[in-house]
Amino acid sequence: MDCIVFKNRLNDYLHDNLSGDMESMMKSHMKECEPCKRLYDEETAIDDTFKSAFSIDDRDIKSSRELIMNAIDKNRYGKSPFKKVYFGFRKRAFAYAACAALLLLVIVKGPYLSNLFGSYNNAGLPMPGQSTAGKFPDRVVSEALPLPKIIPSVVLWQAYTKLPKGLSWSIIYGGNNKLMIFSSKLLLLYSLNLSDNTGTMKALELDELGYDYESGEVITMFEPSPDGNSAAIWNSDMNGGGSVAGVNSSLCLYNNFDTFKRKIFKRATDSKLACAWSPSSRYFGFVDINGGSITLYDSVDDKTTDIPFNVGNIKSIFISDFGDITIAADKNYELPKGTGYHIDELGINDILGYNKDGRIVYYYNGKIYERAGGAARIIADMGSSFSLVKKYKVTGVFETSPAIFTDGKSTKVYTPDSGLTSFSFSYDPTDRPMFSPDFKLCLLTDNNKDGIESYSVITQEGNSIKLPQEGNSIMSNYVWLDNTSLVRIRHGVHAQSIGDFSIDRMVLK
Amino acid sequence: MVLSSCEVLVLKDDMSLVKEVLCGSAESFCLLVNKYENQVYRYVCSMLNDRETSRDICQEVFITAYNKLYTYSLDSKFSNWLFKIARNKSIDYMRKSKKVRQVSIDDVLDMESREESPEQRAQFDETKRLVYKFMETLNDKDRDILTLKYSNATMTFNDIAQVLNMTEAGVKRRFYRVRDRFRSLLSVVEERCRV
Numbered sequence: 001m002d003c004i005v006f007k008n009r010l011n012d013y014l015h016d017n018l019s020g021d022m023e024s025m026m027k028s029h030m031k032e033c034e035p036c037k038r039l040y041d042e043e044t045a046i047d048d049t050f051k052s053a054f055s056i057d058d059r060d061i062k063s064s065r066e067l068i069m070n071a072i073d074k075n076r077y078g079k080s081p082f083k084k085v086y087f088g089f090r091k092r093a094f095a096y097a098a099c100a101a102l103l104l105l106v107i108v109k110g111p112y113l114s115n116l117f118g119s120y121n122n123a124g125l126p127m128p129g130q131s132t133a134g135k136f137p138d139r140v141v142s143e144a145l146p147l148p149k150i151i152p153s154v155v156l157w158q159a160y161t162k163l164p165k166g167l168s169w170s171i172i173y174g175g176n177n178k179l180m181i182f183s184s185k186l187l188l189l190y191s192l193n194l195s196d197n198t199g200t201m202k203a204l205e206l207d208e209l210g211y212d213y214e215s216g217e218v219i220t221m222f223e224p225s226p227d228g229n230s231a232a233i234w235n236s237d238m239n240g241g242g243s244v245a246g247v248n249s250s251l252c253l254y255n256n257f258d259t260f261k262r263k264i265f266k267r268a269t270d271s272k273l274a275c276a277w278s279p280s281s282r283y284f285g286f287v288d289i290n291g292g293s294i295t296l297y298d299s300v301d302d303k304t305t306d307i308p309f310n311v312g313n314i315k316s317i318f319i320s321d322f323g324d325i326t327i328a329a330d331k332n333y334e335l336p337k338g339t340g341y342h343i344d345e346l347g348i349n350d351i352l353g354y355n356k357d358g359r360i361v362y363y364y365n366g367k368i369y370e371r372a373g374g375a376a377r378i379i380a381d382m383g384s385s386f387s388l389v390k391k392y393k394v395t396g397v398f399e400t401s402p403a404i405f406t407d408g409k410s411t412k413v414y415t416p417d418s419g420l421t422s423f424s425f426s427y428d429p430t431d432r433p434m435f436s437p438d439f440k441l442c443l444l445t446d447n448n449k450d451g452i453e454s455y456s457v458i459t460q461e462g463n464s465i466k467l468p469q470e471g472n473s474i475m476s477n478y479v480w481l482d483n484t485s486l487v488r489i490r491h492g493v494h495a496q497s498i499g500d501f502s503i504d505r506m507v508l509k
Numbered sequence: 510m511v512l513s514s515c516e517v518l519v520l521k522d523d524m525s526l527v528k529e530v531l532c533g534s535a536e537s538f539c540l541l542v543n544k545y546e547n548q549v550y551r552y553v554c555s556m557l558n559d560r561e562t563s564r565d566i567c568q569e570v571f572i573t574a575y576n577k578l579y580t581y582s583l584d585s586k587f588s589n590w591l592f593k594i595a596r597n598k599s600i601d602y603m604r605k606s607k608k609v610r611q612v613s614i615d616d617v618l619d620m621e622s623r624e625e626s627p628e629q630r631a632q633f634d635e636t637k638r639l640v641y642k643f644m645e646t647l648n649d650k651d652r653d654i655l656t657l658k659y660s661n662a663t664m665t666f667n668d669i670a671q672v673l674n675m676t677e678a679g680v681k682r683r684f685y686r687v688r689d690r691f692r693s694l695l696s697v698v699e700e701r702c703r704v
Contacts, residue, residue: 011685015666046688046695050659052633053640054555061550064564065542068571069535076576078533170604432601445601 001029006036014043097466171489173224173231174479175437179487179503180224180231194485194505225281230299232275232284278319279356279417285325289314294325294335307341309333320354334360348376350388352403355416363388363403368414380420382412389427402435413439424462438483441508443467457486457508467506484508523587530578538578542571545588548661549595555660556599566602570595589671592657592664596672639698643691651687654680 006029012018013026030037173180179190187204223232275286285296287309294307296319309327316328323337332346348371350363360371366384369376382405390404402413406427413435414420421439434443444464446454455478458464467486481487486506523544529537549570554563573594574581581590644652650673657669666684670677 011681042692046692047659049636049695050640050655050691053637054551054656054659056551056554061547062564063546064568064571065539065546068542068546068568068575069539071568071572072535072538072575074535075533077531077579172604 001025003029003033003036006030006033007039010040010043014040014047171479171487173228174481174487176228177481178228179479179481180228181489181503190503192481194482223275223277225277225284226279227281230277230281230284232277232286274314274317276317276319278321278323279354280321282321283319283323285317285319287314287317287327291329294327296323296325298323305341307335309335309343316351318351318353318360320358321356322358324354324358326351326354326360350403352414353416361416363405363414368420380414382420383407386412402439404433415439421460423458423460425458434478434480436480436483440483443478443480443486465508481505524583527578527581527583527587530575538575541574541587545591546571548588548663549591551660552592552656553595553599555656556596557602562602566595566598570598573598585671586668588663589668592668592672596653639694640691643694647687650675651683654684655687658684 006026009018009022009026013023018026030040170182171179172182177192177194179188179192181188181190189202189204191200225231272289273286274289275284277284282300283296283298285294287294289312291310291312291314292308294309294317296305296307297303298305307325311327311329311331311333314327314329318326318328320326325335325337325341326346327333327335328351332348332351334344334346335341336344346360348360348362348364348369352361352363352368355361355370357372361379362369362371366382366386367378368380368382370379371377385407386405387407388403389406390402402415402418404427405412405414409424409426411423411425411427411433412420413423418437418439421435423442425442425444427433431444431446436442440460442458444456444458446456455467456464457467467488478486478488484507486508488504488506523541526537526541530541546567550563550567553566553570554560557563557566570591574591577594581587644655647655653673654669657664657672666680667677669675670680673680
């Protein structure tokens with residue numbers, strides 16, 4: 001073996017891709033050739049570097065085996081012929097359903113097949129409590145949006161004729177005719193005109209928002225406001241050089257995609273933050289989860305207030321449209337604005353947020369209460385069989401999803417804005433329910449046999465419709481754009497000139 | 510000492526265990542959890558860099574795998590199917606929590622090495638810092654490939670290709686290109702150290 005062959009086969013040798021004979025030849029060549037042996041050592045060192053960086057000692061891993069085994073239904077599978085037939089059917093349910101649907105389509109709509117992709121079904125969506133027989137849309141219409149028009153911009157907005165490839169894009173906001181799509185390098189801001197399916201797009205380089213890899217900054221969280229006009233962006237500064245890392249938190253505001261205002265808050269802390277927007281997007285507040293002080297920004301008056309708050313283990317922060325603050329920690333606390341933000345301990349648990357009137361809404365023992373002036377009023381009674389299953393998380397991540405309750409058979413969702421809504425499906429967090437803005441429909445996720453995700457929309461009464469699955473949709477994600485349309489991003493198909501993803505709007509009509 | 514069924518050495522192959530689970534043996538699923546739990550955890554942890562969350566996601570992966578086991582096609586490797594679920598769950602978590610896929614050096618260093626001496630520990634930390642900063646510069650696909658390859662010693666290129674829905678040649682091409690880039694970075698760092 002000569003050195004050229006050795007070099008050509010070295011990668012395969014390193015990763016066990018060679019036959020036994022070739023391996024022996026490689027070994028014997030190294031014994032004779034010092035430079036090739038050195039090359040091999042260098043390559044092995046690179047492997048070792050990566051392996052060491054990714055290593056986690058087995059002793060550091062806490063086993064979840066018991067929790068997993070307790071969580072599964074041990075009687076799910078079995079030898080009984082019924083179960084075999086049932087799961088055999090479920091495995092091929094989609095194929096059966098597709099065949100049945102095709103057959104039905106041929107029988108019922110035979111004369112209209114030529115207009116298959118024509119007008120929508122005009123039947124309206126069912127009202128709550130109304131029978132859905134014959135009213136649920138019999139098909140979903142998927143429309144590709146025309147390529148977004150890219151318009152020149154001020155300095156902070158970069159115009160792109162072609163977006164870089166290889167980035168993973170996620171929709172992080174949908175609603176109010178706006179879409180925000182995010183990658184590790186760019187933020188795309190879409191302003192949509194749904195009546196004629198047109199839109200404009202601006203691409204914003206994240207380094208303009210403080211993402212500067214060279215100086216050690218990374219964006220750790222991106223939090224759009226409820227109205228989609230603003231966003232809070234947290235930059236984590238890793239300039240500690242191995243000592244203490246600091247965090248620079250910045251709040252960036254932009255307005256209708258036309259102007260760009262930026263307000264930067266800096267805080268010397270290396271722990272996580274809890275943050276929240278008020279429902280109308282007027283206020284934004286954040287606090288270190290270990291306590292210290294709460295920073296409240298009023299976007300109307302462009303005023304920032306720092307409020308001392310020396311309680312730790314903070315789980316969530318809620319801000320009302322009147323600037324009142326509630327903090328959920330081991331106990332719950334209210335800081336009413338009118339009193340100069342003195343701290344009141346609240347004797348209630350499971351805070352669900354503020355309603356539009358600025359009243360705290362909370363859950364207790366099967367009932368939802370509204371708190372006003374020290375008194376409490378029941379605003380929804382679900383019965384004690386329901387329990388709160390969707391709880392708040394201890395991070396800076398702001399959950400915009402509603403509080404979810406279940407009795408094991410049906411699911412109820414609550415937001416202070418929309419009130420209480422019931423769905424007849426049983427709640428399973430792995431299905432990742434995503435509700436339409438009016439809470440009349442819910443998007444659920446499923447995995448097919450290849451682990452690829454599929455999606456269904458389900459009504460309050462439990463009627464469901466499978467969304468079309470095309471191309472490489474493993475990375476697809478959806479958001480509700482309004483009460484009757486979903487937007488989907490797909491990777492690796494229809495690349496054309498907007499990068500390696502496409503956006504579809506699906507109208508449920 | 511009497512070993513519970515989960516602690517008995519796993520001698521059966523995955524296919525047999527899956528078939529047994531589908532015939533009603535939850536103990537066989539326990540053996541699968543036992544076999545793959547640490548591997549899945551390492552992979553999820555490499556994706557998320559958050560140990561507590563990774564533990565939760567890891568549980569979700571196995572619960573989903575159990576509930577959807579009837580959909581698993583026996584002609585592919587069980588571990589690849591499991592890693593696909595783990596990858597989807599991790600991506601979904603990042604998407605839902607609106608977290609940018611990124612590296613917190615603090616979290617990374619928090620995963621302590623078992624090296625004893627302060628010098629070795631410092632070297633270990635520095636290596637991790639360098640690798641994770643390098644990972645930050647990669648696109649998501651290249652990062653996935655490196656994570657799958659190095660967080661689990663048993664992953665072949667073919668396995669990675671199956672998990673990522675790519676061709677084996679494509680995986681190899683990207684993998685070696687990334688290694689070349691890292692080699693260049695190392696030489697720059699070494700050069701600076703000498704200066």
